[in-house]
Every structure is written in structure tokens, then in C-alpha cells.
Amino acid sequence: MGTLLFELALTFYFAAAIISVVELFRGSKEASRLTFYATCAGFAIHTACILFRYFSSGHLPITSMHEASSFFAWCIVFIYFLLEYQYKIGLIGSFILPVVFVLMLSSSVLPRQIMPLDPVLQSYWLGIHTLLAFLGNAAFATAFGIGIMYLIQEHYLKSKHLHGLFQRLPSIQVLDEINYKLISIGFPLLTLAIITGIIWANNAWGSYWRWDPKEVWSMITWLIYALILHIRLTAGWRGKKAAILSIIGFVVVMFTFFGVNLLLKSVHIFK
Amino acid sequence: MKVLVIGLNHKTADVEVREKLAFNGEKLETGVLRLREIPEVKEVSVLSTCNRVEMYICVTDEGPAIEKIKLFLAEFHNLNRNSFEPHLYLLSETEAVRHIFRVASSLDSMVLGEPQILGQLKDAFDFSLAKKTTGVMMNKLMKKAISTAKRVRTETRIAENAVSISFAAVELARKIFKELAGTSCMLLGAGEMAELAARHLVNNGVSNVMVANRTYERGCELAKEFSGSPVKYENFIDELSHVDIILCSTGAPTYVLKKEQMHKVMKDRRHKPVFIIDISVPRNIDPEINDLDSVYLYNVDDLQEVIDTNILERQKEAEKAEAIVLEEVEKFSKWVSSLDSVPVIVALRQKAEEIKKEELEKLKNKLPDIDEATMKALEYTAGAIVNKLIHPPTAAMKEDSSDRDEAVALIKKIYGINGDDSEE
Structure with missing residues (x-):
């Protein structure tokens, strides 16, 4: 049942990602609508899949790499819906849904069995800490997509070759504003995630900070986004520089998420 | 009845010719009414803008109608026929419908995709509607031209890129x-x-x-x-x-x-x-x-x-628009052929027969002991009533007159006979 739901959600996300990329080049209104419906269907099934796993394991399904990738993808789609609701820029999907699909795909190849929960993790902090971290990272993932949109639109305007996507992308000021909003939402979430993590670490392991690679890389992520917000507020750095930094920021997020688990030894490792 | 377009535009005539044929101000009213007076002309609407003068006409007999219209133009505008005749284009039936749809969708405009033309067409149509010079065919045609133009506007990006x-x-x-x-x-x-x-x-x-x-x-x-x-x-x-x-x-x-x-x-x-x-x-x-x-x-x-790139972009979009126009022309042609009276007559007869059968059935159920001979007589009477009742509408649809299309359309509406699904 859980497997079936997961595969179904994956299929819908796959369809949505493909259609949304086709939409980039073709630009038909039907494609845009189809993308949205496929994503809605994928999201509904995905939600059911996560709930199913929650009830069969008894804890929030974010302890294995399979679960974590899947949940990360879920959070991004959630933020995508919020953005669509507020800004109604159909094209956003083309830049976010492929990321969602890649996350779901990596989730699908990872071992799926439900592992017994490590006693250390049995705490309500698990829910709070991870939820904050994932939502924060999802906001950064979306900011990454928006950042790319910004750079494309900026390139059109600077090079003065105004064809293709130019007409359909929103104004750079809107993109910059969304980018800024997402980071200013993601940053406090990440900050809270780190704080709750520190408290939880003290409860579970008896020390606040252990220079664990995951901790270190989360801190680096935090610093990058702190920097983006800081120079924006002080020097008024916005637009292109902010877009580039938000792309770099997300690369670091992805490394913290996947790289640390695969390449470095960490207590945070998902099983 | 046939749809005709007679006119000239910026492609076929210079402004010196166009301005001479223009129906502006009071000329429009008298012009439209005079055109309607031509016996072969059953419905008429005139579009006169700075880039085109076009007459949209439904005729019963094409040849004499065209000749009379040309004569009228020369006389009405006080011109020598040779001065404008070479610039005129003449389209009939599907080609005429396609032309009107293209004009409405701004595919025939000097600046491709410019939005004013649709408004001008609407005004021209409203005017002839107010002067009662149009009928079923032209009303439907104009409605379809406007909805085609709207489809083109929403489904293509023909008007989206700035060209100034x-x-x-x-x-x-x-x-x-x-x-x-x-x-x-x-x-x-x-x-x-x-x-x-x-x-x-x-x-x-x-x-x-x-x-x-x-x-x-x-x-x-x-x-x-x-x-x-x-x-x-x-x-x-x-x-x-x-x-x-x-x-x-x-x-x-x-x-x-x-x-x-x-x-x-x-x-x-x-x-x-x-x-x-x-x-x-x-x-x-x-x-x-x-x-x-x-x-x-x-x-x-x-x-x-x-x-320059925007103009190219519009031309690309125009190709999509042409496809939409063709689609709509086809739908319209279907509607026109549905005006053909034969299927309607058949459907009307069928409907009447059904009602007769149903009612006789009910009667039989009510009076189970009725004898064969009485039943026969009743059936005969019922048949006679039905025939007498449907004779006048059938005759009206068979008659070869100018309001036949109107009659067919009306009867279809009254009796709820559906032969056309293009209605929105």
C-alpha cells in the first residue's frame, strides 16, 4: 500500500516535471494547467503516502534517507502551492518541479523498509527539529528556482534579445521580491531548527555542539543566508547578486542534505 | 443563401481609392439601407475603416447581385466603375466566411494583431442590427466572427508583443x-x-x-x-x-x-x-x-x-491563429448546412409520429376493452390531425423563399430539434 502510493506520487510528479519543462519551450496554457493538476494529484497521493507511513511506524517518517528525501520533496511542493496561490506565475513550476522529481527519484532508489526508531531519537524534538529544518530548506529550494528565473530574465533584459521565455517570465522586481521573501521565511526556520537541534543534542547526547559534519555544514548554510539578508539590508544588494547567492546557498543545502550523508561520517546520518 | 464579401483594403487599394469608397457618417446609413433594397440582397452589413471598405452580404442569386452592387457603388459614390473595380476583391461562401473571421481576428490588418479592428467590426454589426438589415445568417456569422477573434486573442499571443x-x-x-x-x-x-x-x-x-x-x-x-x-x-x-x-x-x-x-x-x-x-x-x-x-x-x-523580433513573433502566432480560423469556418459551414431543411422536416415528422404513438398507447391502456374497428378509426383521426398540424411548418421549410432559413432556424428552436452542436 505504502509502496503503491509512493510509486503513484512519483509518477504524477514525473509527469508534472516533464510537462512543466515542455511548457518552458512551448508555452501553452494547457500545459500550464496540466502541470498544476498533475502536481495536485501527486501531492494528494504523496500526503497519503506520508500519513500511511506515519501510522504504520508510529513516528514522523523522516528517519531514513528514503523518507527524508520524500519529505523534503513534499515540503517543496507545499511551498510551491503557497507561491502559486499568491503570485499565480505558472512558470514557477518549471523551475521547481524538476527539483521535486529528482528528490523523489533519489528517494525511490533508497531502501524503503521501516526501521525501528533509534531510542536516542524518540523525542518530540524529532518532529519539531526536522519539520523546521525541512520547511526552511524547502523555502531555500524554491528560492533557488526563483533565482534561476531571475538570472534568465535578467539575461534577456541585458542582452536585449527579447524572445521566447521573456514574455512569460514575470518582471525581475517581482522575482527579486519573491526570492527575498522566501529567504526571509527560510532563514528564521533554519535558525530555529539549529536552536532546537542544539537543545535536543544536549538532552540526547549531553553536549550542545559536537562539530559533527552535519552541524558544521548547517552552520555554513546558515551563514550564507545570513550574509544574503545582511548585505541586502545594509548595502541594498539585491537582484542579480542576491539571485546568485541564493543559488549557491541551495547547492550548500543539497550538500548538507546528501553529501554529508554519503561522503562524511555523521551522527545525523539517515539509515 | 450565400455569404459574399465584396470590398477593398490597404493591400489592394491606395488610400486615394479607399477614401472615395468609404461609407462614413451619414453615408453609412443610407448606403446600408440602399444595399438592402437590392432584391437579391437579403442581409447586409458594411465595415468601413481607414484601411478597408467591405460589404458583408447574404444573397439568393450571386451573379446579378454582384453586378447590381457594383453599379450601386459607382452611382452612390459618384465614381467611374473602372476607378475602383480592379481593386475590389470578391469572395463567396467558405472563402467569404474565412475572410470575415480573419478580419475580426486582425489577421488581415496592416499591423498584425492590432486590437481596434474587432471593435470596428462590432460597431458595424451593431449598426446594421439596429437598422434591421441583417437576419439569421449574418447574425450568426458576426457572432461567430467575434467569438473566433476572442479565441485567437486568448489562445495565441498575436497581440502581446509591442510593435511601436x-x-x-x-x-x-x-x-x-x-x-x-x-x-x-x-x-x-x-x-x-x-x-x-x-x-x-x-x-x-x-x-x-x-x-x-x-x-x-x-x-x-x-x-x-x-x-x-x-x-x-x-x-x-x-x-x-x-x-x-x-x-x-x-x-x-x-x-x-x-x-x-x-x-x-x-x-x-x-x-x-x-x-x-x-x-x-x-x-x-x-x-x-x-x-x-x-x-x-x-x-x-x-x-x-x-x-522587429516582436513582429516576427506575431507572424509566428498568426500561423496558429489561421488554424483556429479554419476550425471555426468549418464549424460555421456545418451550421449552414444544418439549415438545410430536409433533415429538419424528417425530424419534425418523426417527433409528431412519436407523440401520436405515445398518446394512442395511453388511450389503449385506459380503455382495454376497445374494439379493433374503433381503434383503427381513432388511429386514422389522430394521423389526420398530426398531418394537418405539421403541414404548414413543413410547407414553410420547403418553400423556396428568402425567409426559408429563418423559418428552419425558428422551427428547430420551437420544436427543440437539434442538428447543430456548435452553439455555445
């Missing part, structure tokens, strides 16, 4: 700023084109206009026109930190704004985007300014290039 300098400026500004309302604009110099662009920007929401002109008085005048404020030309750079759009056409022989100066301005305005349009030749704004982050500098050639 001023519109291109507005379009670009829209892709730079979140909204034009609340942005401010500075007119540097008072060139005509810059002024026109400024007017378009203001019409699209730009609220605060500053004018810096070498002669301060002229600047004041212009500022007044835009209900903006004049700025001393010598000090214009000081104001730039709160200007979002700069329109420049000073006629100065050198650059009036250099990169270092703009760099400082950008710092002062905390890198909020700036859109600079340099319409002057020689250029007045250092082109290197475009290298600065968040500064978008366009000169005349850049804008012209934008327009």
Missing part, C-alpha cells in the same frame, strides 16, 4: 518593475519621441514625472502637461537616485550621463532597478552604463530590434 517604440518601452518597463503604478520617470530633454513614450508610460500608471530641459521654461511647460515637476538641467543627476525610468533625448553632442556618475546613483538608490531609454542620436547616455547591475539601458536601435 512607445509600447515597447512600456512593455520593457513591465518586465523590470513589479508594477508601473508608483514608479517615477524623468524626461531628459524634450524630444518628440521621448515625450510620446512618456505619455504612454503615464497612461500605464507611471505617476511621478520630472522634466529636465536645457531651456527651463520649456521644461516647466512640459512638466505641467504631465502634472509633474521641472528640474534644473544642471542638477538632474542629483535627482536620479529616486528616478526609476529615464527617457533621454537632449540633442547634446556628447554623453550627458557617464558610468561613474550612474555608479554612484545606483549606490544611492540601493541598487533598485533603473530603466534608461536613450532615444537621442548621437547617443546621450554612455553605453557602458548597461554593464552596471540593475541598470537596463536601451537606445533607439535596441528598441527597433525589439520591435
Whole structure:
């Protein structure tokens, strides 16, 4: 049942990602609508899949790499819906849904069995800490997509070759504003995630900070986004520089998420 | 009944010819009514704009009708037939329908995709509707022309790209700023084109206009026109930190704004985007300014290039639009052939027979002991009543008269006979 739901959600996300990329080049209104419906269907099934796993394991399904990738993808789609609701820029999907699909795909190849929960993790902090971290990272993932949109639109305007996507992308000021909003939402979430993590670490392991690679890389992520917000507020750095930094920021997020688990030894490792 | 288009447009006739054939002012009313008086002409509507004069006509007999219309044109406009006849085009049936749909969708316009034509067509149609010179066919045709044009508008991007300098400026500004309302604009110099662009920007929401002109008085005048404020030309750079759009056409022989100066301005305005349009030749704004982050500098050639690509883009979209038009023409033709009376007569008869059978069945159930002979007599009477009742509508549909189509349409409506699914 859980497997079936997961595969179904994956299929819908796959369809949505493909259609949304086709939409980039073709630009038909039907494609845009189809993308949205496929994503809605994928999201509904995905939600059911996560709930199913929650009830069969008894804890929030974010302890294995399979679960974590899947949940990360879920959070991004959630933020995508919020953005669509507020800004109604159909094209956003083309830049976010492929990321969602890649996350779901990596989730699908990872071992799926439900592992017994490590006693250390049995705490309500698990829910709070991870939820904050994932939502924060999802906001950064979306900011990454928006950042790319910004750079494309900026390139059109600077090079003065105004064809293709130019007409359909929103104004750079809107993109910059969304980018800024997402980071200013993601940053406090990440900050809270780190704080709750520190408290939880003290409860579970008896020390606040252990220079664990995951901790270190989360801190680096935090610093990058702190920097983006800081120079924006002080020097008024916005637009292109902010877009580039938000792309770099997300690369670091992805490394913290996947790289640390695969390449470095960490207590945070998902099983 | 056949649909005809007789007319001329900017492609077939120069303005000297077009203006002579134009139906403007009172001429339109008398013209339309006179055309309707031609016996073969059953329905008529006339579209007369600066680019085209076209008559949309439903006729019973094509040949004589065309001849009489040409005679009428010569007489009505007081012209020699040879002076306009070579410029006329003549389309009938599907080709005529296609032409009308193309005109409505602005595929036949001088500026492809320009939006005015649909309004003009609507006005022409409303006018003939008010003068009662149209009927079922033309009403449907015009309704379909309008809905086709709307389909083209929503399903293609034929009207989306600006094809004039001023519109291109507005379009670009829209892709730079979140909204034009609340942005401010500075007119540097008072060139005509810059002024026109400024007017378009203001019409699209730009609220605060500053004018810096070498002669301060002229600047004041212009500022007044835009209900903006004049700025001393010598000090214009000081104001730039709160200007979002700069329109420049000073006629100065050198650059009036250099990169270092703009760099400082950008710092002062905390890198909020700036859109600079340099319409002057020689250029007045250092082109290197475009290298600065968040500064978008366009000169005349850049804008012209934008327009050229937009025109190409429209042509591409026009291909999609043509396909939509063909689709709609086909639907319309189907509707026209559904006006053919035979299937309607058959359907009407069928309906009547059904009712008869049903009622007789009910009677049998009510009077189970009824004998065969009485039943036969009753059936015969029922049949006679049915026949007598449907005879007049059937006859009206068979009759070869001008209101036959109207009769068919009406009967279909009254009896709920469906032969056409193109109705929205």
C-alpha cells in the first residue's frame, strides 16, 4: 500500500516535471494547467503516502534517507502551492518541479523498509527539529528556482534579445521580491531548527555542539543566508547578486542534505 | 443563401481609392439601407475603416447581385466603375466566411494583431442590427466572427508583443518593475519621441514625472502637461537616485550621463532597478552604463530590434491563429448546412409520429376493452390531425423563399430539434 502510493506520487510528479519543462519551450496554457493538476494529484497521493507511513511506524517518517528525501520533496511542493496561490506565475513550476522529481527519484532508489526508531531519537524534538529544518530548506529550494528565473530574465533584459521565455517570465522586481521573501521565511526556520537541534543534542547526547559534519555544514548554510539578508539590508544588494547567492546557498543545502550523508561520517546520518 | 464579401483594403487599394469608397457618417446609413433594397440582397452589413471598405452580404442569386452592387457603388459614390473595380476583391461562401473571421481576428490588418479592428467590426454589426438589415445568417456569422477573434486573442499571443517604440518601452518597463503604478520617470530633454513614450508610460500608471530641459521654461511647460515637476538641467543627476525610468533625448553632442556618475546613483538608490531609454542620436547616455547591475539601458536601435523580433513573433502566432480560423469556418459551414431543411422536416415528422404513438398507447391502456374497428378509426383521426398540424411548418421549410432559413432556424428552436452542436 505504502509502496503503491509512493510509486503513484512519483509518477504524477514525473509527469508534472516533464510537462512543466515542455511548457518552458512551448508555452501553452494547457500545459500550464496540466502541470498544476498533475502536481495536485501527486501531492494528494504523496500526503497519503506520508500519513500511511506515519501510522504504520508510529513516528514522523523522516528517519531514513528514503523518507527524508520524500519529505523534503513534499515540503517543496507545499511551498510551491503557497507561491502559486499568491503570485499565480505558472512558470514557477518549471523551475521547481524538476527539483521535486529528482528528490523523489533519489528517494525511490533508497531502501524503503521501516526501521525501528533509534531510542536516542524518540523525542518530540524529532518532529519539531526536522519539520523546521525541512520547511526552511524547502523555502531555500524554491528560492533557488526563483533565482534561476531571475538570472534568465535578467539575461534577456541585458542582452536585449527579447524572445521566447521573456514574455512569460514575470518582471525581475517581482522575482527579486519573491526570492527575498522566501529567504526571509527560510532563514528564521533554519535558525530555529539549529536552536532546537542544539537543545535536543544536549538532552540526547549531553553536549550542545559536537562539530559533527552535519552541524558544521548547517552552520555554513546558515551563514550564507545570513550574509544574503545582511548585505541586502545594509548595502541594498539585491537582484542579480542576491539571485546568485541564493543559488549557491541551495547547492550548500543539497550538500548538507546528501553529501554529508554519503561522503562524511555523521551522527545525523539517515539509515 | 450565400455569404459574399465584396470590398477593398490597404493591400489592394491606395488610400486615394479607399477614401472615395468609404461609407462614413451619414453615408453609412443610407448606403446600408440602399444595399438592402437590392432584391437579391437579403442581409447586409458594411465595415468601413481607414484601411478597408467591405460589404458583408447574404444573397439568393450571386451573379446579378454582384453586378447590381457594383453599379450601386459607382452611382452612390459618384465614381467611374473602372476607378475602383480592379481593386475590389470578391469572395463567396467558405472563402467569404474565412475572410470575415480573419478580419475580426486582425489577421488581415496592416499591423498584425492590432486590437481596434474587432471593435470596428462590432460597431458595424451593431449598426446594421439596429437598422434591421441583417437576419439569421449574418447574425450568426458576426457572432461567430467575434467569438473566433476572442479565441485567437486568448489562445495565441498575436497581440502581446509591442510593435511601436512607445509600447515597447512600456512593455520593457513591465518586465523590470513589479508594477508601473508608483514608479517615477524623468524626461531628459524634450524630444518628440521621448515625450510620446512618456505619455504612454503615464497612461500605464507611471505617476511621478520630472522634466529636465536645457531651456527651463520649456521644461516647466512640459512638466505641467504631465502634472509633474521641472528640474534644473544642471542638477538632474542629483535627482536620479529616486528616478526609476529615464527617457533621454537632449540633442547634446556628447554623453550627458557617464558610468561613474550612474555608479554612484545606483549606490544611492540601493541598487533598485533603473530603466534608461536613450532615444537621442548621437547617443546621450554612455553605453557602458548597461554593464552596471540593475541598470537596463536601451537606445533607439535596441528598441527597433525589439520591435522587429516582436513582429516576427506575431507572424509566428498568426500561423496558429489561421488554424483556429479554419476550425471555426468549418464549424460555421456545418451550421449552414444544418439549415438545410430536409433533415429538419424528417425530424419534425418523426417527433409528431412519436407523440401520436405515445398518446394512442395511453388511450389503449385506459380503455382495454376497445374494439379493433374503433381503434383503427381513432388511429386514422389522430394521423389526420398530426398531418394537418405539421403541414404548414413543413410547407414553410420547403418553400423556396428568402425567409426559408429563418423559418428552419425558428422551427428547430420551437420544436427543440437539434442538428447543430456548435452553439455555445
